Amino acid sequence: MRTTDAFVALRCIDCGERHDPETVTHRCPDCGGITDPEYDLDAVDLSREELAARPFDSLWRYEELLPFPRETAVTLGEGATPLVECPTLAERMGVGAVYIKDEGRNPTGTFKDRGQTGALTAAVEHGADAIALNSAGNAGQAAAAYAARAGLDAHVFLPDRAGFTQKAMTEVHGGDLRIAEGEITDAGAEYAAAMEAGNEGAEAGWYSTKTFVTPYRHDVKKTMAFETIEQLDWDVPDAVVYPTGGGVGLIGMHKAATEFRELGFTDSLPGMYAAQAEGCAPVVRAFEEGAAVHEAWTEITTVCNGIAVPDPGASPWILDAIAESDGGAVATSDGAILDAAIEVARTEGIEVGATCASAVSGAFELAERGEFDEDDTVVLLNTGAGNKDVDTLRSHLGAREEAATEAE
Numbered sequence: 001m002r003t004t005d006a007f008v009a010l011r012c013i014d015c016g017e018r019h020d021p022e023t024v025t026h027r028c029p030d031c032g033g034i035t036d037p038e039y040d041l042d043a044v045d046l047s048r049e050e051l052a053a054r055p056f057d058s059l060w061r062y063e064e065l066l067p068f069p070r071e072t073a074v075t076l077g078e079g080a081t082p083l084v085e086c087p088t089l090a091e092r093m094g095v096g097a098v099y100i101k102d103e104g105r106n107p108t109g110t111f112k113d114r115g116q117t118g119a120l121t122a123a124v125e126h127g128a129d130a131i132a133l134n135s136a137g138n139a140g141q142a143a144a145a146y147a148a149r150a151g152l153d154a155h156v157f158l159p160d161r162a163g164f165t166q167k168a169m170t171e172v173h174g175g176d177l178r179i180a181e182g183e184i185t186d187a188g189a190e191y192a193a194a195m196e197a198g199n200e201g202a203e204a205g206w207y208s209t210k211t212f213v214t215p216y217r218h219d220v221k222k223t224m225a226f227e228t229i230e231q232l233d234w235d236v237p238d239a240v241v242y243p244t245g246g247g248v249g250l251i252g253m254h255k256a257a258t259e260f261r262e263l264g265f266t267d268s269l270p271g272m273y274a275a276q277a278e279g280c281a282p283v284v285r286a287f288e289e290g291a292a293v294h295e296a297w298t299e300i301t302t303v304c305n306g307i308a309v310p311d312p313g314a315s316p317w318i319l320d321a322i323a324e325s326d327g328g329a330v331a332t333s334d335g336a337i338l339d340a341a342i343e344v345a346r347t348e349g350i351e352v353g354a355t356c357a358s359a360v361s362g363a364f365e366l367a368e369r370g371e372f373d374e375d376d377t378v379v380l381l382n383t384g385a386g387n388k389d390v391d392t393l394r395s396h397l398g399a400r401e402e403a404a405t406e407a408e
């Protein structure tokens with residue numbers, strides 16, 4: 001396997017054991033814990049000036065800080081997304097500046113592409129010929145695209161509530177689409193059963209690219225923070241508000257900010273804020289209760305599919321990142337979330353996904369609570385393109401118009 005010089009081990013976040021990434025491909029073989037790529041930052045020969053001189057063309061421009069060198073990457077030119085200034089939102093929130101990191105500009109329309117370029121690169125380096133995962137939808141679509149790019153088979157387990165676009169495009173890319181009745185956890189059960197059958201021979205050799213089963217999704221998603229900080233001319237934003245499901249992106253960005261600080265590129269960390277929908281908010285509930293770990297959410301009542309994750313296994317790590325960065329967590333209603341998506345589309349012209357707008361409505365709520373200062377820089381993650389959720393957005397608009405007509 002070809003790895004970068006600085007990538008020295010996979011460290012288990014539970015038992016602390018360090019493993020060789022050549023032989024350990026996924027979770028900790030000793031305790032089953034999540035593994036995290038560990039870097040020897042002293043081995044990184046890189047300066048801010050060198051980075052700035054590189055073309056802003058793909059997330060692989062940070063290759064020294066990634067597990068694999070650029071020449072090995074299974075890539076579609078993902079990352080390097082725009083950071084769009086939103087003066088109307090800044091005024092509304094009473095802060096110095098608001099930016100939207102627009103991840104909708106990725107190859108399959110969401111930031112899940114960052115995770116799958118990492119996971120598929122690892123799969124190829126490990127000699128896999130098929131990948132498998134369960135997902136709420138966007139990661140499945142991204143996995144099918146990157147598997148196609150690499151010439152691997154993709155087995156994608158989605159809940160029936162996943163969007164039409166995500167299901168359709170998984171098949172258009174040639175993926176083997178399996179639909180489970182229920183939620184992402186039900187798709188997870190079917191995935192797990194198929195993986196087990198795989199180990200008994202029938203479907204041998206499926207390589208998982210599932211959330212926090214592969215160590216390479218959160219690690220490569222950290223590039224969202226590298227890019228944001230560089231796009232702000234090395235100013236660290238005061239707050240980053242992130243639509244949180246499994247927390248992959250939040251953990252990744254916090255890791256990135258820590259690495260930049262350790263390299264001496266910056267001297268602070270952005271406050272990481274988890275935004276969720278009131279209809280599925282296990283991380284927010286744990287945060288508010290001061291708990292170290294979430295309790296599984298039992299009844300999901302949100303249309304925000306991408307964050308309808310009732311049992312996020314990495315919650316202790318998410319809560320640590322929030323505490324370490326002096327951030328927070330906030331849940332808002334579906335009505336407020338969808339209103340926020342429409343408001344951004346109308347005032348700033350940016351197409352924010354339904355799920356993603358939880359970061360916008362969450363930021364509005366945080367601003368109202370007085371969480372931000374008047375000169376703060378706040379970054380909102382638009383994790384996916386608005387046109388992936390046209391049905392949800394349009395039907396909310398329809399419902400609003402109907403209510404307005406009735407009120408007349």
Ligand SMILES: *Cc1c(COP(=O)(O)O)cnc(C)c1O
Pocket residue numbers: 110112136138139211243244245246247248249250306307353355356383384
């Ligand atoms: C997957 C997804 C999320 C949640 O991502 P995590 O990193 O797992 O918390 C948010 N928004 C969209 C659009 C997604 O597809």
Ligand SMILES: [Zn+2]
Pocket residue numbers: 012013014015016017028029030031032033
């Ligand atoms: Zn372990």
